[in-house]
Amino acid sequence: MTEREPVAGGNVGMGASEYLEVRGLTVDFDGFKAVSDVDLTLFQGDLRFLIGPNGAGKKTVIDAITGLVPATGSVNKSGVELLGKKVHQIARLGVGRTFQTASVFEQLTVLQNLDIAAGAGRSVWTLLRRRSGVLPAIEEALEITGLTALADKPAGVLPHGQKQWLEIGMLLVQNADVLLLDEPVAGMSHEEREETGNLLRRIGGERTVVVVEHDMDFMRAFATSVTVLARGQVIAEGTVAEVQANPKVQEVYLGTAAAGAEGMS
Numbered sequence: 001m002t003e004r005e006p007v008a009g010g011n012v013g014m015g016a017s018e019y020l021e022v023r024g025l026t027v028d029f030d031g032f033k034a035v036s037d038v039d040l041t042l043f044q045g046d047l048r049f050l051i052g053p054n055g056a057g058k059k060t061v062i063d064a065i066t067g068l069v070p071a072t073g074s075v076n077k078s079g080v081e082l083l084g085k086k087v088h089q090i091a092r093l094g095v096g097r098t099f100q101t102a103s104v105f106e107q108l109t110v111l112q113n114l115d116i117a118a119g120a121g122r123s124v125w126t127l128l129r130r131r132s133g134v135l136p137a138i139e140e141a142l143e144i145t146g147l148t149a150l151a152d153k154p155a156g157v158l159p160h161g162q163k164q165w166l167e168i169g170m171l172l173v174q175n176a177d178v179l180l181l182d183e184p185v186a187g188m189s190h191e192e193r194e195e196t197g198n199l200l201r202r203i204g205g206e207r208t209v210v211v212v213e214h215d216m217d218f219m220r221a222f223a224t225s226v227t228v229l230a231r232g233q234v235i236a237e238g239t240v241a242e243v244q245a246n247p248k249v250q251e252v253y254l255g256t257a258a259a260g261a262e263g264m265s
Contacts, residue, residue: 018044020065020095020178020208024073027060027232034060035071036232044177047204049219050212051243052229053252058212061229062180066090066097077178096176100183102163106156110147110166113155114138117170141169144202146195161192165199178208185218197222228252 022040026033035057042048050058064071067087075082082090091097104113111134118135142148145165150158155166164184171179184200185193193215200209200222213219219226219240226243228236236246243249 018078018177018208020078021076022061022065022073023076025061025064025071025075026073027057027064027069027071034232035064037073038229038232038234040227040234042178042208042210044208045205045224046208047200047222047224048208048210049223049226050210050229051214051216051219051226052235055231056229057232058229059182060232062097062182062210062212066095066180068097091174091176094175094177095180096171096174096178097180098164098167098171098182098184100186102160102167104155104163104166104170106154108155109152110142110155110158111138111151113166114141114169114173118173135173137173137175141172144172145169145199159192161188161196164188164196168199168203172203177206178210179203180210180212182212183214184211185213185215193218 020040020042022038022042025035025038025040027035038057038061040048040061050061052058060069063069065075065082067082067085067090071083073083077093077095080093082093082095085093105116108116115135115138118138139148142151145168147162147165147169150162155163158166168179168181168184181200185196188196197218200211203209204224211219211223223240226236226238226240227234228243228246228249230248230252235248235252236243238246
């Protein structure tokens with residue numbers, strides 16, 4: 001039996017060996033279909049943005065992929081089916097998720113947060129034992145996220161943007177190669193947004209990064225491909241230019257109150 005190959009979506013190439021293929025993903029809440037028959041194909045090196053009006057099902061899609069809500073269909077990560085697995089099992093398979101409010105241990109230092117994240121698969125006794133030095137993976141995460149100089153600062157004193165970068169760093173030390181980010185630049189300054197976009201580019205070359213986002217300027221500046229959801233279904237997919245030119249997308253955005261502030265054009 002030959003292994004089934006994924007079908008390309010958006011504008012990404014077929015050269016990458018790692019992929020996440022979503023087929024027929026459906027989430028039903030007591031008869032209400034929050035997500036209906038969603039197909040997505042995401043490859044290593046893709047910086048994919050999920051956009052759409054409020055209630056479109058964007059967050060429900062990433063909740064389903066990470067096991068936070070039950071779903072039907074298929075979520076295949078490089079040949080391994082994720083649907084039906086528990087949240088911690090999916091995380092150990094390299095799928096990481098952030099939330100709009102960063103989930104960090106505020107009383108602990110940046111370094112301690114990363115050390116705990118790196119020890120997710122270790123025994124409690126190993127975690128309690130003091131290390132003689134910093135793990136190379138943690139040093140690399142500090143450098144990539146720009147937090148090296150803040151390693152000994154309590155996470156709670158970091159501004160909002162740096163807390164988000166720390167949470168991304170915590171996923172990196174867990175060897176996550178699929179990162180699902182929930183509105184990572186919400187509440188950030190312009191400078192923080194630019195730094196975050198550049199961070200996503202740095203980490204995205206060897207990983208698949210999916211960004212749920214309402215900020216259209218941020219999407220236009222950094223997305224390599226875009227999937228548009230409306231009423232729980234995919235209505236368009238492609239490059240930023242292709243999606244912005246799509247009549248269905250224009251209709252959806254012009255038909256929402258947000259269109260005046262966030263219009264696609």
